[in-house]
Amino acid sequence: MTAQLAFDLPAPASLRREDFFVSPANALALATLDAGGWPQGKMLLIGPEGAGKTHLAHVWAGSAGATIMAGGSLGQADIESRARTPVVVEDAADVAGDPRAETALFHLHNRLAERRLPLLLTAATPPRDWGLALPDLLSRMQGTSVTRIEAPDDALLSAVLVKLFADRQITVPPTLIPWLMLRMDRSLAAARSLVARLDAEALARGGPVSRQLAAEVLDSL
Structure with a gap:
């Protein structure tokens, strides 16, 4: 059989609220964001890579009418115009080491506070580990309340695998998910990488995602 050309195009991930699987690993973070009324109107969502921070941030942004910005792009952003709605800053630690980006986040924080608009930030680590050079920004970030998404439990990891396959429109045998969980690295980043590899291999071979393919x-890896 002639192998098909496989293009590893990024699968569009669903970021709807109904597709956010709630488990003990993330239930407190979800409840915290839902409750609102955060101290000083700001919240930092911390969690490991691929834990669902982006999904949860988009859920909150949709309900709050918030603008979503990437930390690494703040140095080029028009902060004054962006600070007229609630704001999500994803990967906020990426501002560290970029004087323009650090200054922009400092001004964004202050403008939102003045206008009593909420600010949600996401990061993998607490602000003390970001390497911020601007003392006033570090002080404000360290004064931000924190909620966490913990490492995935079995229920969450299973649900994420199901969702990753569904996002790529891949149907797999029901027994494949628990089989994979016993053998794969137990992280959401590993789940994303594994599903992408399985998708690419299945496309290249022109066949389904099976246990035999998964074993290979x-x-x-």
């Missing part, structure tokens, strides 16, 4: 892919 896992052996190659």
Whole structure:
């Protein structure tokens, strides 16, 4: 059989609220964002890579009418115009080491506070670990309340695998998910990488995602 050309195009991930699987690993973070009324109108959502911070931030942004900005792009942003709605800053730690971006986040924080508009930030680590050079920004970030998404439990990891396959419109045998969980690295980043590899291999071979294919892919990792 001639192998098909496989293009590893990014699968569009669904970021709707109904597709956010609630588990003990993230239930407190979801409840905190839903409750609102955060101290000083700001909240920092911390969690490991691929834990669902982006999904949860988009859920909150949709309900709050918030603008979503990337930390690394703040240095080029028109802060005055962006600070007229609630704001989400994703990967806020990316401002560290960029004087323009650090200054922009400092001014964004202050403008939103003046206008009594909420600010949600996401990051993998607490502000003390970001390497911020601007003392006033570090002080404001360290004074921000924190909620966390914890490492994935079995229920969350299983749900994420199901969702990742569904996002790529891949149907798999029901027994494949628990089989994978016993053999894969137990992180959401590993789940995303594994599903992408399985998708690419299945496309290249022109066949389904099966246990045999999964075993071969896992052996190659």
